[in-house]
Amino acid sequence: MKPRISMITLGVANMAKAIDFYQNGLGFPRHGEGEQVAFFNLNGSWLGLYPKDALAEDAMVDSNASGFNAFSLAHNVGSEAEVEQVIQQAINAGATVTKTPRPTDWGGYSGYFKDPDGHLWEVAHNPHFWIGPEDTPK
Template sequence: MKDARICLVTLAVDDLERSASFYQALGWTRTSAGNDTVIFMQGERMVLSLFGRKDLAADVGTSMEGSAAPYPNVALAINMSTEKDVDRLFDQAVAAGGAAVKRPEPTFWGGYSGYFSDPDSHLWELAHNPFFRLTRRGHIDLLKTPA
């Protein structure tokens, strides 16, 4: 089980400084690690890596040209303790330069959820799921969530 975790998420971005400022406004801490092609942002239990889009393509050995998809194939999610917390962080994200994709609202599954995209169109969901147990530090603990 020790390998069943996410330690770092890398996002391809168009403007490193703009993206770093956006994530700092959402509470991530910019670290001294990195260089002129990548910035590392420390979160509570993981690291977000902001990598220049062309530099990441070169590092991977591929081209990112020609992608017409408005969002990546993955939506990153942050679960919150309350609906009020979802609304607060959603408003904070939009005020920091994110785009409102879907304002938070009650869901068909009994929770509360909304979506925003960051300045590079990475899709984020903010959700309150009353069926998920959050630890004192705000992490989902699915191992102790009742079935």
């Protein structure tokens, strides 16, 4: 098996609100139309949005689970200024900051926000390990 994450699907309470947050608020490029499901191209992987109840039904799990989901999504950027910029863009789009951007104990810089459905996103600059299209392993 060649390990990879090709798509992350988030279960959301309000499709229109979630689509607006990611497409218009954060500027993620959307593929297709409609509000039954939404897909966003993330330069090598995809973000999917699907109604929370329908996603739970498809996975055959309880849709009423609540609390901390024990995971976060990460968006790595090229500088501390970009961390600040992305966090501010998320705030402007309706996100809630859970950790203001700050230096980390591992030598980087990061902050966290929650999207309208409470999914955690870390925005980080790691000067030791940058993930970007120009840094594809040779």
